[in-house]
């Protein structure tokens with residue numbers, strides 16, 4: 001019998017302020033292991049700040065952010081993060097960029113090579129392995145960052161509007177891949193997006209935040225089977241409910 | 251995914267195509283010939299022994315190269331003496347300036363707290379140290395010290411400025427994957443600062459040459475291109491002085507080319523800016 005290794009159950013109960021600016025006011029929610037959460041909320045309400053806390057990059061000014069019962073810490077927990085801003089290293093090639101996380105974790109070279117090749121194929125960057133970031137497009141750079149985050153097969157995957165710079169077909173392809181990875185590898189995913197259709201398409205549960213100071217205004221569980229049909233009645237119903245809540249949040 | 255086209259794959263991995271390279275060499279030879287022609291004409295028009303023609307410089311060069319100078323030192327001895335001093339002093343400059351620049355860049359409080367000690371030194375030209383250096387040091391040490399002073403500050407300052415260019419997001423990438431301080435220093439800070447370090451080195455090399463010639467002119471030693479030039483200036487032998495000048499220019503130029511070559515290797519990832 002194998003003990004379950006990848007858990008990544010998340011508990012948040014935190015307030016955060018940047019100097020005089022109160023960003024989160026008693027933000028409280030839990031994420032079950034292997035759950036897929038989408039977070040939506042008005043721009044500037046503190047979604048990136050929340051992900052930074054979940055990644056252990058930022059400590060909340062009061063309260064706690066726990067992963068499997070201990071304070072979130074990137075040295076102890078296996079976390080990956082697709083950032084909202086461009087984050088590739090310009091001095092590394094595509095494949096070197098993708099290998100970054102694996103190299104930090106000290107993975108053996110042959111394993112790094114095969115994992116990198118595999119994930120580069122998935123995100124559709126085959127043939128561009130030796131290109132430098134300035135030689136590829138913005139959307140391709142974002143896919144490099146996505147590949148880098150997925151290559152480590154982290155227990156907790158944080159994604160901050162990862163697909164905004166992609167065209168519709170590529171975006172749909174990436175959404176399917178994320179769902180695939182999530183389903184097969186049993187990860188916990190916390191995904192920030194402004195696109196409610198995307199949220200309803202992906203999530204087990206959509207959390208809608210209010211404007212600053214952010215609180216949770218609604219949590220909408222979605223139990224539709226994958227693959228979901230955005231044109232189905234149930235889908236559109238949930239989506240319009242989300243839209244209403246988001247308007248209420250402003 | 252679309253396959254890459256040939257042009258795509260070659261784009262900016264090869265900075266200059268071979269054909270263009272030959273054309274650049276040809277242009278440089280042409281401008282050199284024109285410059286020499288103007289010089290020749292000007293010298294003929296003036297007709298003074300103190301304004302030698304290019305051929306007289308060549309004669310002086312051959313004489314210095316084959317028979318040495320009036321004091322029995324060969325041209326190579328003089329050149330090597332200067333080069334050795336520059337390399338030692340410049341090397342020391344790099345070895346001290348880069349780590350110190352990184353340290354103070356990463357811990358700005360350290361810099362803020364010691365500025366009053368460091369910064370005034372920056373404004374004392376290395377040449378102003380020559381009298382003290384003559385009293386305190388002799389031989390190679392004296393020159394290495396002066397050149398160190400000349401090379402240190404450009405490298406130190408540009409390293410310091412470069413650290414501020416580190417992108418917080420790049421640091422975050424490391425931290426999220428569990429990287430420690432050393433990893434961030436090696437894989438984020440140094441690659442970011444490297445272009446500034448190299449730029450500082452090129453400026454520092456310029457200052458180093460400036461300093462060596464001044465220091466050698468000041469006397470007290472028997473070798474070095476600056477020394478050789480002073481000797482011949484006292485004899486009013488202009489072509490020999492000019493040989494020294496040209497050699498200084500040429501050696502400095504070649505050293506700079508070596509640095510540029512290293513830069514091109516190191517910074518293949520950078521796009522070429524052109525207006």
Ligand SMILES: Nc1ncnc2c1ncn2[C@@H]1O[C@H](COP(=O)(O)OP(=O)(O)OP(=O)(O)O)[C@@H](O)[C@H]1O
Pocket residue numbers: 018021023042043044045046047048049050084
């Ligand atoms: N390092 C910081 N120092 C001070 N204030 C900050 C800092 N980072 C973010 N803020 C502030 O915190 C608030 C929330 O920022 P955050 O980036 O988390 O918003 P967001 O929800 O991700 O917005 P968007 O949807 O536009 O990405 C903003 O008002 C921002 O100005």
Ligand SMILES: [Mg+2]
Pocket residue numbers: 047048049084160
């Ligand atoms: Mg954000």
